[in-house]
Amino acid sequence: MPTVGDIGERGIIERMLKHITPMPDMPIPFWDDVMALSLGDGKAAVFNTDMLVWSTDIPPGMNHYQAARKAVVMNYSDLAAKGVQPQVFLSNLGLPRYTSIDHVEEMAKGFEAGVREYNSFVIGGDTNEAPDIIISGVAFGVAQKSTLIKRMGAKPGDILCTTAPFGDTASAFKILLENHKVPLKIRDKILESVYLPKARVKEGIALAKSGTTTSSMDSSDGLAISLYDLSRSSSVGFKVENLPITQEARTFAEIHGINPDNLALYGGEEYELVFTIDPARIDDANSALRKVGCILQVLGKATKKKDIILISGGIEKPIQRDGWDHFTGTS
C-alpha cells in the first residue's frame, strides 16, 4: 500500500483536495501560501497554520526560545508574502510528559518575542500530551481583499525580485548537519540566519500598498522551489541573470569549494520574499521597499517559456526543483 513517504507533500495535498468542497468565493485559492475568508466590505480574514516538529524540524543547537520564536516567524512570513499584517498568533503545543517546565517557559518567551517584533499578540492556544515537542501555530490578520498578492499573477516580462541575497541558511545547514568548518568572524551571522530568522512583514505590506507586485510567496522551501511554485501558479518561466548571494555565503563556498549558486538556490528555512514586479513600476517598488529599510534585489525576469533558467558566467543552465520534501526526504 503506498505511503505518504512515496508521494511527498504535494501528492498528499492533491489526494486530500479530491475530497474537499471548495468554499465559494475564496479570496485566495488552494495552493497559495495562506487561507482566507471574505468578511464583507472588501475585507478578508487571512490565516496561516504551520507545524514545527522537534525531531525533524529543529536544527542542532537551536534552543526552545528560538524554536518558539521561529514558529511565529514561519507563520507570519506567509502572511507577509501576501501583504498582510499579522494581528494575532495562536500556539497549539504538543509536549512529552518529561518536558521540563523551564523549557515550556522559554517557549512562552519565544512566542512573546516573536509576536512583539511584529506588533501583534498571542491570544491563546492549547496544550496536549505528544510523543515529541510539536509547535502548531496559527497566524491571523485582516486585510483589504484588493491588495492581497497571490502566487498567481506574474506575466512574461515582469521583473523577478527578492528582499535580500541568499545563501546563509544553506551554509548554516552545512555547518550544523555536515560539520563544515567556518571562520569565526562569519560563523555568527550565518548561524543567526537559522536560529533567528526574520519575517519580511513590513516589506510585504509595503509591496502590497505600492500596487506594483504581480505575484509573491516566501522562500521558506528554498529559492529554487519558490521559483517553481510561482511558475506553476502564474504559468510563466523565469530567467535568473543575477543571483544575489551574501558575502558570507561566497566566502563559505570558496573555503569549501562549493558552487555559491547552489547555496543560494537550494537552501530553505530563510523567509525572504520572492516576487514579480510590473516593469513599468519597478522604481515605485524600489522606493516603497527603501522606505522600510529594504534593498530590492533584481534577479531577472518572468518569461513566456516555462523553463527556469540560471545564467551564470555567461552560461545558461536549468535550475532544478530541488529542496527538502518533508516526507520523501528527497528533492
Add this chain to the structure above:
Amino acid sequence: MPTVGDIGERGIIERMLKHITPMPDMPIPFWDDVMALSLGDGKAAVFNTDMLVWSTDIPPGMNHYQAARKAVVMNYSDLAAKGVQPQVFLSNLGLPRYTSIDHVEEMAKGFEAGVREYNSFVIGGDTNEAPDIIISGVAFGVAQKSTLIKRMGAKPGDILCTTAPFGDTASAFKILLENHKVPLKIRDKILESVYLPKARVKEGIALAKSGTTTSSMDSSDGLAISLYDLSRSSSVGFKVENLPITQEARTFAEIHGINPDNLALYGGEEYELVFTIDPARIDDANSALRKVGCILQVLGKATKKKDIILISGGIEKPIQRDGWDHFTGTS
C-alpha cells in the same frame, strides 16, 4: 527539574501566561474556551485550536475518517459553547512517513464530513512529517461581540443546564479500555458517542440569540471538570439536584454494579453544552432549544457558596474535580 507531567495542563498554561502580554480589549479573556479579536462594528473574530495525537487521544477501534471528523467536532464545540457559527476549518496534519495514502484520504473525507455537517468549509492547512499522526485543527467564525457567552457570568440563583443526559462516553471508555461487556442492543449507541460525537452548534447559537444564558462551556473534559471551570470563572458554586443520565448508561451501570452518577460526572470526550440560565428566562431558553430540536436538561442551580455538590438519593455529597489531565495522567 520539574516537568510538565508534574504540574499538569493548568500549571503549564499558568507558567506560560506569565510571559505573555495580553492584547488590549480582548473580547474573550484568557482561560475561556476560545480566543477572539475585535473586528470593529461590534464584531469579533473567534478562533479555537485543538490537537489530536493518535497514540494518546484516539480510542481503540476509531478509524481515520472518524478521527478527522472528531477533530472538526472538538474544535467546533468550543465555538458552539460561545454561541458562534463556525465558518471555516484549517487542518494542520503531522504524518509519519509510513502512513498509508488510503488513511490520508480517509482523513480528508472525515474533515469534509465534519465541516459539511455544520455548514462550513475546509479552506486549507499544512502537512508535515511527525513521529505520530497529529491532527491540529483550527475553527473560525465571526460573531457579534455582544452575544458571545463567556465562562464568566453565572450568578447565584441561575439555573444550571445541559443540552443532553450524560454517561455514554464514560460507558464507552469502560468497554474500549477496560474490556467491560455490554449487551449488543445498547453497544452501538454507547460506542457511537465516542466514535461519532456531535458538536452542539445550533444549540449554542440558539442560546446566544435568546439572551438567556449567563455562562457556558462544553463538557469535553467531563461534566465534573466543566462545573469546576464554570465555578472558578464565575465565582459561584453549584448544587446538582437532578443529574441527567442516559438510559443506556443506567443499564450499563446496573450490569456492572457501577454508580451511574459517576459515569455521568466523570466522563469526557462528549461535547454537550453546560450552561447557566437567568431564572426569569428559563422558559425562553427552553423554547429556544426546543426550536432546534434539543430538550433542555435542568440540573440544579448556581450557589453563592462555592462548593460543588450532588444531591443523590436525598444525600448531599461533594462532586470531585475528576477527569483526565493529559499530562499528569491523573485527576
